[in-house]
Amino acid sequence: MEIALELLESMLVKFRSEKKWTLQAIEQLSQEDITSSPTSESNSIANLIAHIRGAVHSRVETILLDIPDIRERDKEFEKGLEMSKEQALKKIMDAFDILIKYLEHLKSRPELLMSQPFINRPPLTYSQVNNETTALNLMMSMFREVHFHSGQIIYAAKIRKGRLIWNYD
Template sequence: MDIAMELIESMLVKFRSEKKWTLQALEQCNPEDITWSPTVESNSIANLVAHISGAVHSRIETILLDIPDTRDREREFERGLEMTKEQAITMTRDAFDILIQYLERLQSNPELLMAQPFLNLPPLTYSQVNNETTALNLMIAMVREVHYHTGQIIYAAKIRKGKLVWQ
């Protein structure tokens, strides 16, 4: 297996695992756990789910599905952001499915790892990547971003529940 395929497969394993653990944590939450935050300046699970979904939308859906970027990043971090448990689960599942779908596309076309998918799109906003970034750099950034925030979601769920049950 060449390095491109190994990288793509590693990222697929990572995102599939993150999806599983994050959904299991969310499923154990009560509706009020989704909007709870430990301090007035901390993000709730709802904020974190909205942020992951927004990042996936602006960075992946725009290139995978040719959907214009309509992200409202400021709203993702609004204090008191309302979201039901079902919405959180659906948004999380959808975001991971889009990431996995994009990686599967790259798996079928590993040469696209070095492509610059944003090159001819409007300038990116609120992003750690720019229009000249490669698909490889984009996915490395997404691994870091998603892992960071799913860890926060799981930690918040543990604080609320005391203990989570894993399958």
């Protein structure tokens, strides 16, 4: 189990770091920055935040807190999606906190990494993983998904601001 614990710790470090940088980027934005899209075909930062939060809800929160999957994925990508800066910060913080909590749970019970948490649940909606996926595969998928979209958030923030100020503490 030593390698499993090392993997989980590594993922925890990465998610905590990603949370820090994403929050710092959003904190420097205005309401308009959060809701505007770089192009007519692009997602706004609000869309990306809604999508990350939706993915975390349907893939992790349903397992961790036994909350039914009520995600409406198409609404995450609606043009003109309104979201205040406070809502944006709360949604992204909640998403990262749920991921971190689940990883900490797995770290305390590494034998669950190869479990199939969706095996006896309704079919997953809007997911790259299926009901036979393992907890390990789920977290690897979430790692890729969240990293990809938080990178888009930071890039869109840089486009809007030109330059972001980072706190490295």
